[in-house]
Amino acid sequence: MNRQYPEPLYRRYKADNRAKTILMFSLILLACIVAATDLAVGASDIGPWQAFVALFKDSGRIHDIVWMLRLPRVVLAALAALAALAALAALAALVGFGLGLAGAVFQAILRNPLASPFTLGIGSGAGFGAVSMIIFFGGFNTYLVAGGAFVFALLSALLILGIARLKNASSETMILAGIAQMFLFSSLTSLLQYMGTMEQVHEIVFWFFGSLSKAGWPEICLAAVMILIPVPILLYRSWDFNLLAAGDESAKALGINVERLRITALLAASLMTAGCICFTGVISFVGLVAPHITRMVIGGDYRFLLPVSGFLGAVLLIAADTLGRTVWAPQVLPIGIVTSIIGVPFFFYLLLKKSREYW
């Protein structure tokens, strides 16, 4: 061990990791830029904002009148409008981050490229929960709908876990059970829709579109708690997810308590998913695609993959929000629709561009 360090290989590894870290911070910066654009684009459409700008243009006596009489009201209205926009951007960032990171965790613990909150049936569970609240409790109350979504998201995660515990199931079995569960909840949801009134069906369809506009700051704070609390736990175990990628047996032989890791991560990621879905509806695509795009770019080291996938998810969702509000303005397209319509062709492009089966 008396060779000169740093060695070429050591330096190369360090440089690789530095590049990944730089990419991660660039994504955070990009998220901020996209969010700022989002705010600017939104703000330019708002009357009060223009009025606010007009305040500072010199326009003689009228200007003075406006200053004296209308200022307080105009400023308040403008601030409220800006706050609403900021809320949208914040929620988009949160939900994108949560879905991206949770998706990467699901893929890690199930060692399957198909794994995401939705292929495990957790998204459908949440959907069923929301719909049943709308139907049975006339639930046009956001909290009631969100609560239903949350409870059923966790229930479906627990069902998968239960099957895994009882049968000592492989990751393939868990995915299969998840997909079966997804069909079950979809059918139950359709049944409820079939039973519902026109108004209820309208509400349900709107919920399923996935939209950021259902939430105000109190809801966002609650979602933030659910999405952010599991993050440190998952990042702390991120190296262990690498070991899981080497196979359960190898991970066990390297001293990892595989069952406990899988259960902890599944619960943490389900809580994040529930936090993402309950106030926004079904925004499915980000959770599947953000981890894959990240893996294509920086490789499979979960110590980087988890945070980068989260930040990429945030960028994607804020961008989708901006697009949804500008493409067909003044109509606002639901964000769930935008992410899939833009995202799927892009993902196909990436799939075709890559020659290898995995990345």
Place this chain on the structure above:
Amino acid sequence: MLRIDDLSFNYGAVCILAEIEASVMRGQILSVVGPNGTGKTTLIKSIARIVRPSGGTIRIDGTDTSRMTHKELARRVAYVPQHAPDTFPMTVFDTVLMGRRPHVSWRPSDQDLYLIVEIIREMNLEAVAMRTMDQLSGGQVQKVLLARAMVQEPDYLLLDEPTSSLDLYHQLEVLEIIAALIKNKKMGAVIAMHDLDLAARFSDTVIMIKDGKVFGTGTPAELISPENIRAVYGVEAAVDRANGYLHVQPLRCTGERAFSNEQRLQ
């Protein structure tokens, strides 16, 4: 010394392993041979505590391994699987780095990285160090898995048929690397093997398993005989010595085949 006493493993009501006695010293190789499905892999996995044995004790230098945590055990014993999974392959460097997990609580230090570099060089894997595992040949994969076990700095290596999917060159290369490691680093090794010639050539002790029980233990020359091969494998064979090595030449099946565990489970 790694010592196995009265080890048993049951799967439901079916007994996979029973009354297994074996031991291996540091600096020595113990080969486990026997027909398919006779419990060789289960024995290896029981020692690594990937599966929990139903009874018996495994001691490392006098300490009962069932009293150790998974992490403590992982510092003493390294397990080398047959394959690496192909979903989401890691780079060679990251794969070898996993071996430091039992020694590091959160993130590897520079010292850990130096050790990885050192062992990747020793194994002649520098050229492929930044490639992902799915871009390697079978022989290279086996060497990477071996490198990961070395980085664990264990006292004992457990290998599950390390040469089963390799060509002639890599079979020899991998076993020579293992033999050199055992000698130089004073580790002990338990290897499940199919190839009796290679088992005879590289092991200090051979343990022959039939139907989940020890059929015999001894040096290769004592144990690998036409009578034992006939009794354990149901194959008539000639055993001779050529160029200083024991050589088994299978002649014909006797038709008296022992039931494998898979068959017994059905």
